[in-house]
Amino acid sequence: MRMTDRAHGFAAGLLILIVAGIAYAxxxxxxxxxxDYTYIVNKPALRDISDWRAIYRALGHPSRxxxxxxxxxxxxxxxxxxxxYHLVNWFIHAGNGFLVWxxxxxxxxxxxxxxxxxxxxxxxxxxxxxxxxxxHPLQTEAVTYIVQRFTSLATxxxxxxxxxxxxxxxxxxxxxxxxxxxxxxxxxxxMFTKQICFTIPLMVLWLEWCCFEVRIGACLRERRVIxxxxxxxxxxxxxxxxxxAANIVGRELPSRSHxxxxxxxxxxALTQTRVIxxxxxxxxxxxxxxxxxxxxxxxxxxxxxVLAGFLLLLxxxxxxxxxxxxxPEVTFGTGWFFVTIAVTSSIxxxxxxxxxxxxxxxxxxxxxxxxxxxxxxxxxxxxxxAAAGIIVAVLTVLTYQRNAVWQTEATLWADIVRKAPAKLxxxxxxxxxxxxEGRALESLSYFAEAIARNPGAGRVxxxxxxxxxxxxxxxxxxxxxxxxxxLFEFSEDFRSGRYKxxxxxxxxxxxxxxxxxxxxxxxxxxxxxxLQIDPRHPAVLxxxxxxxxxxxxxxxxxxxxxxLLAADPRHAQAMIGLGFVSQxxxxxxxxxxxxxxxxxxxxxxxxxxxxxxxxxxNLGDRQGARDDMREAQRMGFEAATPQLKAARETILNVx
Numbered sequence: 001m002r003m004t005d006r007a008h009g010f011a012a013g014l015l016i017l018i019v020a021g022i023a024y025a026x027x028x029x030x031x032x033x034x035x036d037y038t039y040i041v042n043k044p045a046l047r048d049i050s051d052w053r054a055i056y057r058a059l060g061h062p063s064r065x066x067x068x069x070x071x072x073x074x075x076x077x078x079x080x081x082x083x084x085y086h087l088v089n090w091f092i093h094a095g096n097g098f099l100v101w102x103x104x105x106x107x108x109x110x111x112x113x114x115x116x117x118x119x120x121x122x123x124x125x126x127x128x129x130x131x132x133x134x135x136h137p138l139q140t141e142a143v144t145y146i147v148q149r150f151t152s153l154a155t156x157x158x159x160x161x162x163x164x165x166x167x168x169x170x171x172x173x174x175x176x177x178x179x180x181x182x183x184x185x186x187x188x189x190x191m192f193t194k195q196i197c198f199t200i201p202l203m204v205l206w207l208e209w210c211c212f213e214v215r216i217g218a219c220l221r222e223r224r225v226i227x228x229x230x231x232x233x234x235x236x237x238x239x240x241x242x243x244x245a246a247n248i249v250g251r252e253l254p255s256r257s258h259x260x261x262x263x264x265x266x267x268x269a270l271t272q273t274r275v276i277x278x279x280x281x282x283x284x285x286x287x288x289x290x291x292x293x294x295x296x297x298x299x300x301x302x303x304x305x306v307l308a309g310f311l312l313l314l315x316x317x318x319x320x321x322x323x324x325x326x327x328p329e330v331t332f333g334t335g336w337f338f339v340t341i342a343v344t345s346s347i348x349x350x351x352x353x354x355x356x357x358x359x360x361x362x363x364x365x366x367x368x369x370x371x372x373x374x375x376x377x378x379x380x381x382x383x384x385x386a387a388a389g390i391i392v393a394v395l396t397v398l399t400y401q402r403n404a405v406w407q408t409e410a411t412l413w414a415d416i417v418r419k420a421p422a423k424l425x426x427x428x429x430x431x432x433x434x435x436x437e438g439r440a441l442e443s444l445s446y447f448a449e450a451i452a453r454n455p456g457a458g459r460v461x462x463x464x465x466x467x468x469x470x471x472x473x474x475x476x477x478x479x480x481x482x483x484x485x486x487l488f489e490f491s492e493d494f495r496s497g498r499y500k501x502x503x504x505x506x507x508x509x510x511x512x513x514x515x516x517x518x519x520x521x522x523x524x525x526x527x528x529x530x531l532q533i534d535p536r537h538p539a540v541l542x543x544x545x546x547x548x549x550x551x552x553x554x555x556x557x558x559x560x561x562x563x564l565l566a567a568d569p570r571h572a573q574a575m576i577g578l579g580f581v582s583q584x585x586x587x588x589x590x591x592x593x594x595x596x597x598x599x600x601x602x603x604x605x606x607x608x609x610x611x612x613x614x615x616x617x618n619l620g621d622r623q624g625a626r627d628d629m630r631e632a633q634r635m636g637f638e639a640a641t642p643q644l645k646a647a648r649e650t651i652l653n654v655x
Contacts, residue, residue, distance in 0.1 A: 008123045009102070012130060016097040019392060020090065020134050023399040027144045028086045030406040034291065034429075036147045039071070041080065042501070044538070044568035046072040051569070066157075066193040067150045085146045092152045093143045097134035099159035100364050104129045106166040107368075110211030112328045121375045121384075128371035128388050133364055135395035137286045137402045138279075142360035144406045145291070150194045155361045157190030158197050158340075165204055169212075180226070187233050196343050196361060201230035203339050210324065210332040248348055256351040258296040259424055259454060268349040270298040273309035275354045276345055283359065283366050286398060291412060293354045294420035329372045336365030409433035424453045428460050431467070440470040458487030462506045474513060481510035504534035512543065536567035545577050554581045572598040576608050579615070588615040606637025610644075613651055622654045 032041055040046065045054040049072045056065050070088065078084030104126040107113060117125055133139070142151045161183050168179030190197030204226075255261040263271075275295070282289065298306045320334035341362040344350060374391075378384045405415045413430035420426055431446030447464040450457060465480030484506050511526030524547065530540045545560035558581045564574040579594030595612035599605060613628035629651045639645040 005105070008127075009098075012101045012123075012127050013098050015127065016101065016130055016134050017094055019131055019396055020094045020097060023135050023396045024086075024090055024093070024143060024403060026400060027140075027403040027406065028083050028090070030082065030086065030144055030403070031408050032080075032082060033145060033406070033409060033412055034147075036145070039068075039147045040075075040085075043071075044570070046075050047568065047570040049073060049076045062192065063195055064150055064193060066189055067153050070149065070153065082146065085149075086144070089143050089146060089149055089152060092149065092156055093134065093139070096152060096155050096159060097130045099156065099163060100133045100367070101126045101130035103159055103163045103166065103364075104368055104371075106163060106170065107207075107211060107332065108329075109170060110166070110207075112211050113332075116329070117372075117375060120381070124384065124388070125371050125375045128374065128392075129364070129367045131388075131392045132367040132370060132395065135392050135399055136283070136363060136367070137289065137395065137398040138282055138356055138359055138363060140289075140399055140402045140406070141291065141355070142357040144403055145357065148357045148360075151196070151357045151360050154190050154194035154196050155364075157186045157193055158200060158203075158361060159364070161186035161190060161197075161200055162203060162207065166207065166211075169207075180229075184229060184233065191233075196340065198343060199339050201233050203336070204230055206332070206335045206339055210328050210335065251349060253349060253351055255297055255353065256425075257293055257353045261297045263297055263349040263351070263353070265347040265349055267297045267299045268353065269347045270301060270303075270306050271295070271353045272345040273306050273313060274298060276341065277309045277312055278354065279341075279356075279359045279362075280366075282356070283363060286402075288419060289356060289402060290416050290419040291356075292416045292420060292423060292426060294423045295354050297353065330369055333365040333369035333372070336368070337362045340365070408437075410437060422453065424450045424457055424460070427453070428457070428463060431460075432463055435463070435467050435470065440467045443467045456487055456491075458484040458491060458506070459502060460484075461487065462502075462509060465509060469509075469513065474517060478510065478513055478517075481506060481513065485510065500534045501537060504530040504537045504540065507533065508537065508540045508543070511540075515547075535563075538564055538568055538571060541567070542571075542573060542577070545574070549577070549581070554584055557581050570601055572601045572605065572608070575601075576605070576611070579608070580611055583611060583615055588618045591615045592619065604635060606632045606635030609635065610637050610639070610648070614647060617647075617651050617654075622651075625651045626654055 043058055045051070045058040046068065048054065049069070052069065055068050055072050056062050058068055071085075074085050074088060105122065108117060108122050108125060142148045142155075164179040164183040164186060168177035168183065171177055171179070187197065187200045190200060249265050252262055252264045255263050278295075300306070301310075316334060317338060320331045324331040341358065344355075344358045374387060375384065378387050405411055410430065410433040413426055413433050416423065416426040417430055427446045427450035431443040431450065434440075434443040434446060444464065444467055447460055447467065450460045451464075454460075461480045461484035465477040465484065468474075468477035468480060488503050488506060507526045507530035511523045511530065513523075514520075514526060515523030527540055527544055527547075530537055531544070534540075541560050541564040545557045545564065548554070548557035548560060558578060561574040561577040561581070564571050565578075568574070575594045575598035579591040579598065582588070582591035582594060592612060592615045595608050595615065598608045599612070602608070609628045610632035613625040613632065616622075616628060617625035629648055632648075633652075639648050
């Protein structure tokens with residue numbers, strides 16, 4: 001890289017960091033949201049970075065392993081402190097901004113585009129492209145929504161792969177090009193992060209066609225080695241992951257974007273003729289952003305909005321191809337958008353027809369078009385700087401404002417309710433947010449709104465039952481749990497096995513309530529059903545272990561605790577339970593090992609210190625026993641029985 005490139009690169013990197021820092025300054029303490037719980041918080045496999053096989057299998061397919069492993073690293077260093085997760089996401093986003101700068105500069109130096117901007121404006125165009133990409137509020141979902149590191153990290157590998165390819169392609173002289181090796185490495189990493197990287201080989205062909213003076217036939221002859229590598233890379237996703245194209249395209253599934261609708265390849269493709277223009281509108285005018293759109297599916301190609309959307313997309317695509325000779329920059333940017341959005345906006349049905357994070361990578365092409373057009377049309381350095389400064393400043397402020405919505409579950413779902421007032425899920429989740437914040441009475445109104453929109457929504461009855469429990473009304477809570485179970489047993493989700501942890505939790509809720517009300521048989525029966533639905537449900541396994549302890553069936557209790565540890569190897573309470581069982585069975589040495597393991601995870605657990613003191617005393621370690629008992633006292637743990645109180649006094653008074 002030339003010295004001027006290094007100097008400009010340093011300045012560009014600094015500006016990108018400043019803009020990203022201001023735009024996302026209020027995002028670092030935003031709570032976990034929505035799918036964060038499914039993919040991060042409630043994923044025991046992520047709690048041990050040494051068990052990479054468990055992380056690899058954490059999803060049904062390994063195509064997101066790399067991102068999953070970064071979540072495991074976050075947990076290892078930060079537990080569930082969201083700051084660490086947001087910090088990583090922020091650095092990834094800033095890195096993507098810098099890669100956009102570098103890739104834009106390389107594109108502007110490709111044979112077909114070189115010299116079309118002056119040297120100064122070439123740098124300005126690259127910087128403006130990067131700053132628009134970094135500052136745009138449409139990017140917030142891929143950055144502030146923690147789980148969408150899937151998207152931002154895949155974008156990092158995507159941009160890095162293409163930058164390496166282009167660096168190698170532009171290099172002159174004989175000899176091998178190490179950039180091509182890096183290109184292959186980043187491509188594979190991307191394909192193990194998210195399936196959007198499946199289009200990298202196609203984007204290389206688009207780069208060749210837009211940026212180099214080549215014909216298709218000549219390209220096939222001259223680039224045959226690279227093309228062979230591209231074909232191999234193109235086959236990684238479908239072959240290694242065992243994807244069945246016919247099943248994926250031919251499947252039919254319920255829409256999560258509009259209640260009561262079903263999606264197939266045809267209806268999904270028709271709907272995307274309205275979704276993609278919505279993305280374009282949001283990019284130009286980012287008003288009305290929301291996490292969860294209420295977007296109905298289209299089933300008839302004669303629908304007015306479908307026809308209008310199809311004609312618009314056809315015009316944009318056709319115009320871009322036709323403009324290759326005069327405006328290759330516009331051709332490339334438009335093609336970038338369409339190629340990178342193809343995985344999520346074509347004929348492969350996905351339950352949610354629209355999500356803003358799906359525009360994160362495609363938006364780089366739009367940013368390039370806007371920046372290049374501005375650099376071509378605005379004369380004079382001062383006027384260009386003023387125009388660019390205003391655009392970036394406005395986008396930065398809008399991003400900061402949008403991030404305020406992501407602060408808590410309550411603020412996020414209240415925003416969704418305002419923008420999608422007919423959506424059941426918005427009211428249900430707003431109710432759960434209110435309940436989590438201790439506003440149980442207020443949550444009832446949100447659950448009532450959700451039930452009014454769909455009286456057959458079993459999940460909402462379950463959640464309202466939890467609110468009634470919080471308010472102390474066990475009769476109404478039990479009635480809602482009964483209603484939820486009756487609805488679940490006839491629902492498609494229950495029959496298909498979707499959301500097993502949720503259905504199991506409903507039985508667990510009713511089972512625990514029945515136990516509290518003295519219905520031991522009914523409560524245990526519900527807990528047993530919960531384990532049939534989800535044999536790895538941690539809360540139910542732990543409760544069954546406790547019940548078995550109470551019954552004096554210590555072998556059964558140990559079995560439940562071991563199953564719990566198999567599901568979650570870092571479950572400290574299960575270790576304490578096994579320690580207690582071992583202690584009761586007279587195996588203090590084994591009990592001591594379990595208590596040691598538990599305290600390595602939760603050093604401030606008074607219960608573990610108390611019972612470890614008993615085992616140490618029995619094994620002759622009286623000083624260690626007294627130290628543990630003092631720790632238990634300091635932590636406020638109280639002995640529950642006269643025998644345990646007597647044991648405590650004996651240990652504390654030992655010489």
